[in-house]
Amino acid sequence: MDNAAIVGVAQTKYERRKKDHIFADLVFDVTRAALEDAGLTIDDIDSVVTVSNDFFDGRTISGMAVGDASGGQDKNISTVSGDGTFGAFYGLMRVLSGYKATIVVAHYKGSEGSLPITTNGMFDPIFHRHLGIDAISSAAIQANAYLTRYGIREEDIAQVSVKNHGNAKHNPFAQLPMEITVADVMKSRKIAEPLKLLDCCPISDGAAAIIIAGEEVAAKCKTKPAWVKGVAHCCEEYFLGDRDLANPVALRDAARRAYAMAGIRSPMDEIDIAEVLEPFSYMEPLWLEGLEFCKPGEGGNLIGKGITTMGGKLPVNPSGGALSANPVLVAGLARLIEASLQVRGDAGARQVKDAGTALAHGFNGPCGQSHCVWIVSGNR
Amino acid sequence: MARRVAIVGTGQTYHKSHRPDVTSREMIHEAVTAALADADLTIRDIDAIVIGNMDHFESINYVDAYSVEGSGGVMKPIMKVSTGGTTGATVAIAAYYHVASGLFERVLAIGFEKNSESDTTGAIITCSDPVWDRFSYSGAIPSLATEATAYMEKYGATQEDAALIGERDRNHAMNNPYAHLRRPLSVADIMNSPMLAYPIKLGDICPRSDGACACILAADGIAQKIAKRPAWFRAAAVRHTYTWFGDSTDYNQGLVSMQRASKDAYAQAGITKPVDEIDVAELYLPYTWAGLKWIEDIGFCGPGEAARFVSDRNTHMGGKIPINPSGGVISTNCIGATALLRVAEAAIQVMGKGGKRQVPDVKNALATGFGGCFWSDVVILSSEKP
Numbered sequence: 115m116d117n118a119a120i121v122g123v124a125q126t127k128y129e130r131r132k133k134d135h136i137f138a139d140l141v142f143d144v145t146r147a148a149l150e151d152a153g154l155t156i157d158d159i160d161s162v163v164t165v166s167n168d169f170f171d172g173r174t175i176s177g178m179a180v181g182d183a184s185g186g187q188d189k190n191i192s193t194v195s196g197d198g199t200f201g202a203f204y205g206l207m208r209v210l211s212g213y214k215a216t217i218v219v220a221h222y223k224g225s226e227g228s229l230p231i232t233t234n235g236m237f238d239p240i241f242h243r244h245l246g247i248d249a250i251s252s253a254a255i256q257a258n259a260y261l262t263r264y265g266i267r268e269e270d271i272a273q274v275s276v277k278n279h280g281n282a283k284h285n286p287f288a289q290l291p292m293e294i295t296v297a298d299v300m301k302s303r304k305i306a307e308p309l310k311l312l313d314c315c316p317i318s319d320g321a322a323a324i325i326i327a328g329e330e331v332a333a334k335c336k337t338k339p340a341w342v343k344g345v346a347h348c349c350e351e352y353f354l355g356d357r358d359l360a361n362p363v364a365l366r367d368a369a370r371r372a373y374a375m376a377g378i379r380s381p382m383d384e385i386d387i388a389e390v391l392e393p394f395s396y397m398e399p400l401w402l403e404g405l406e407f408c409k410p411g412e413g414g415n416l417i418g419k420g421i422t423t424m425g426g427k428l429p430v431n432p433s434g435g436a437l438s439a440n441p442v443l444v445a446g447l448a449r450l451i452e453a454s455l456q457v458r459g460d461a462g463a464r465q466v467k468d469a470g471t472a473l474a475h476g477f478n479g480p481c482g483q484s485h486c487v488w489i490v491s492g493n494r
Numbered sequence: 495m496a497r498r499v500a501i502v503g504t505g506q507t508y509h510k511s512h513r514p515d516v517t518s519r520e521m522i523h524e525a526v527t528a529a530l531a532d533a534d535l536t537i538r539d540i541d542a543i544v545i546g547n548m549d550h551f552e553s554i555n556y557v558d559a560y561s562v563e564g565s566g567g568v569m570k571p572i573m574k575v576s577t578g579g580t581t582g583a584t585v586a587i588a589a590y591y592h593v594a595s596g597l598f599e600r601v602l603a604i605g606f607e608k609n610s611e612s613d614t615t616g617a618i619i620t621c622s623d624p625v626w627d628r629f630s631y632s633g634a635i636p637s638l639a640t641e642a643t644a645y646m647e648k649y650g651a652t653q654e655d656a657a658l659i660g661e662r663d664r665n666h667a668m669n670n671p672y673a674h675l676r677r678p679l680s681v682a683d684i685m686n687s688p689m690l691a692y693p694i695k696l697g698d699i700c701p702r703s704d705g706a707c708a709c710i711l712a713a714d715g716i717a718q719k720i721a722k723r724p725a726w727f728r729a730a731a732v733r734h735t736y737t738w739f740g741d742s743t744d745y746n747q748g749l750v751s752m753q754r755a756s757k758d759a760y761a762q763a764g765i766t767k768p769v770d771e772i773d774v775a776e777l778y779l780p781y782t783w784a785g786l787k788w789i790e791d792i793g794f795c796g797p798g799e800a801a802r803f804v805s806d807r808n809t810h811m812g813g814k815i816p817i818n819p820s821g822g823v824i825s826t827n828c829i830g831a832t833a834l835l836r837v838a839e840a841a842i843q844v845m846g847k848g849g850k851r852q853v854p855d856v857k858n859a860l861a862t863g864f865g866g867c868f869w870s871d872v873v874i875l876s877s878e879k880p
Contacts, residue, residue: 115596138737168549168576174621175548175578175866181737188754191734192584195549195576196558204573204588210595211496235555240517347571352562367569479559484572 115375117494118209119332119339122152122325123451128289128439131225132319137171138183140321141219145184148217148323153336159325161213162186164193165201165220165443169232184219184323197391198322198447199476199486203345205326215327222441224317229442236480238353249393249480250314254306256359256481257396261308263360264411266399268308272299273417274395275312275437281424282434284463287448289318289439299395315393315440322447324454340454340490343471344376349484357481365404365477365485373406376489381473382407385489387429387456387466388473389449393436397482398422401475402430405487424466432456432464446476450488457492496594498714498879500724501841503533509674509705509826512610518552518706522564522606525706525831529602532847533710533720537566540710541598544573544589546581546605547830550617565604578621579778579865580732581605582707582834583873587730589711594727599713600720605834606706614702614829621866622739631739634780635699637868639691642783644745646693648798651786653693655801657684659785660697660824662810667821669811669851674703674826684782698782705828707835714879725844728858729762729874731755734866742868751870752791752862759872760793763880765858768793768815769808772874774843774853775817776836778864779824785809785817792862792872811853819843819851833863837873844875 124147126132126140135143141164149155162184166176173179177193184191190213194201198220205216233249260266276296282288294312302311332339348371350364351357369381378384388405392398399413407428408416416422422430431437433452436445453472455461461469474488505528507513507521516524522545530536543565545558554560558567558574565572577584582605589603619632631637645651661681667673684697710720717724735751736742756768765771777792779785786800794815795803803809809817818824820839823832840859842848857878863871 167555169555172620173624174550174617174619175576177577177734178621178737178867179623181734181867183737186734188733188735190732190758192575192588192732193577195546195574196556200573204575204591207591207595207597210597211591212594232555235553236559238560239554347573348569349559349562349567349572351568352560364569368571478574479556483556483559 116210117329117341118206118326119341120324120454120490121327121332121335121337121339122148122154123454124148124151125287125322125448125451126320127287128318128320128441130317137179137221140221141180142183144321144323145217145219148325151337152325154325156185158331159185159215159217160189161208161216162189162191163201163205163216163218165198165218166193167195167443169235170222170227170442172227180219180221185217196478197476197486198443199450199474199488200347200478202324202447202450203347203486206342206345209326209328215325215331217323217325219321219323220444220447221321222444223319224441225319251306252354252480253394254309255354257308257394259359260396260400264414266414269296269300270414271313271395272296274398275299277417277423278431278435278437281432281464282438285433288434290316291438309394313395315436318439318441320441320444322444322451324447324451338458338492340457341494343491344372344489346371347484347486352483354481359481361410362400362404362482365401365482366406368485368487369405372487372489378489381405382428385428385471385473386469387432389431389433389452390475391436391446391449391477393440395437398430429466432466449476450474453490457490497596498726499590499593499711500717500726501709501875502712502717502721502724503529503710504838504841505529505532506672506707506835506838507705508672509703509828511701511703513704518606518608519561519564521608521704521706522561522604525708526566526602526604529708529710535710539600540566540570540602541600542571542592543567543602543604544575544585544592546575546585547607548576548578548581550620551612551614551829552608577866579829580833580863580869580871581830582832583837583863583871585834586709586837586873587732587871590727590730593711593713599716601711603709603711603834605831607828607830608704609702609828610704627739635691635694637739638781639694640743641745642693645783645787648746651801653685654681656698656782656786657681658804659782660684663818663822663824666811666819666851667825670820673821675701694781700780700823700827703826703828705831707831707838709834709838709841721845723845723877725841725875726879728876728880729759731758731762732871734869736867739867749788749791749868751868752788755870755872756792759874763874772815772858772860773856774819775815775860776820776839777817777862778833778836779822780864816853819848819853833871836861836863840875844877
């Protein structure tokens, strides 16, 4: 792979409802801010990828809402319908194919839709949809499968929520910075057994943008580039009953390929910080197992041992993660932005010391069916 | 520098108004199986998949995840791109970048739509901005009807001039075993068909079809081993010039997105005289007037000259630059697959696999996509590696 880097990033503050912003307003703001971050103008950009989903936007051809706002007016442009990490992957491929710089923008307004209805639409229309299954109830099935398989306690996964909401206090973009305890999580309202309110992400509005560039443009940017070392994605079976929900095989495959590209043999030793997409608390340890930071079943122990906390061997989600703000699709791009800021040393109060190599992760589909893994580094 | 990329296999379903015998996933499987057979590959040879459709037509969220049993995407990288009517060409172009980037060797591009499961116009209405555009430009036909009226006013073109495009494409469809509407239509038939929105009559507009299309793309060095005559990408260009339908109504300018995308594509391919250098074109013409106005924007003839250019039979089979030997969109329109069918049919022409619809000695073939807010995609394929 030729050298390519993330040279500019921007996020809005994530909020429950951004009443004064339409999609185009959100995207315009982050497009401008990402260009400013990179020290580039829109004329330096020759390719645009927007990220959106017609279901969540309540609009057919949802990319149409942000064409002007993303600066795509007379440029080669396309729309990825999926998580922001996948949109960024397309942006990277365009740069590797010869474009100088691609801007990738994602937008989402959870306040304008109904997630039970739109995520019910993920499920098979003949066999499953009429059961009323949606993102939350399917996650609960997965949580039960995972907790039961390895004897993980609800208190163990509650610690993830405590950690991530605590980390969010240092992230000015986070929606829910909170000082909470395991007891608070345990006594919060039951949403779907075993998930309680504080095990679940909030509904969020927001947008994010990144600029991916080749060496030529990266050299003239004012920011330190976050070099792309490895990236891969993989999708597993569709029907939940065909899958082992406690064993994220697609994530493991994507991680192995991303590590191979990046020359990483021992992820726990060679990666300094990870930003993983965890809209539900149990997902963080489960994904860490898929990412092979530990053996299957050991993910639940990582936080108890202090490994994934700030100051631990592998701080996970210093930003507060999706539990602290989950603008769907944008949330994966936010993980990549946070990983980039960490290796740049620009993460402010949430900066992990000596973060040389960072991992970012996002997924599509029910219970993490299709995962994308990124490795970025401050060193070329 | 981008790696060279070629299409090495194509597959499509037989297109119909209604396929109650299959789910959309099974329909995708038909196209994928046909494409793999065409390239003499198995799904194990495929490194990555790009898929696209329009969410609201089948009402499936995350189609990339839903479709894996049909697409063959289990334990493979799969990505969804979606840009309205241009989706199919967008899918082909995304697959092109997958290979050109050097990250993947053999990539499957899939477009599909099961219009019979949708309220097509009901879904399309929601593409317009909910505050400004939705009440004036709802659905696909009204904006096209105003475009047609403006074109007739400016250049004195007649409804019969447009109807000739329909007659041409519907006659061409007789040579394509996969086409949905395989019944010839004359200018008189079209003139006598029911008026939908002046000046567009039933015979002027595309049908709604069920169908799927798949193409296999491969990298330089591998493509030559898979196909005897690979169809090499010489250009891929996209312009989403408009965000608001209101901005697209300066009809004196022509279809600006097509002008810009084709200019970009010709520059990439080093083409200066399109009519002389391109041997066949598969254009996304969703209604007959597009076959007049847009061939001016793409540079096949000058502004206002299209009616004459077409009536002189330059674009019929055997003409200077045959357009839509497959029968085009007027004969088959499974929306998410429609623009990929244009790319696939262009590849078929380059690969010499067109059967009764084959244009002799094709070196360069051009395909377009049209959709969204008057957006244009242009792909140029060639028998010669660039």
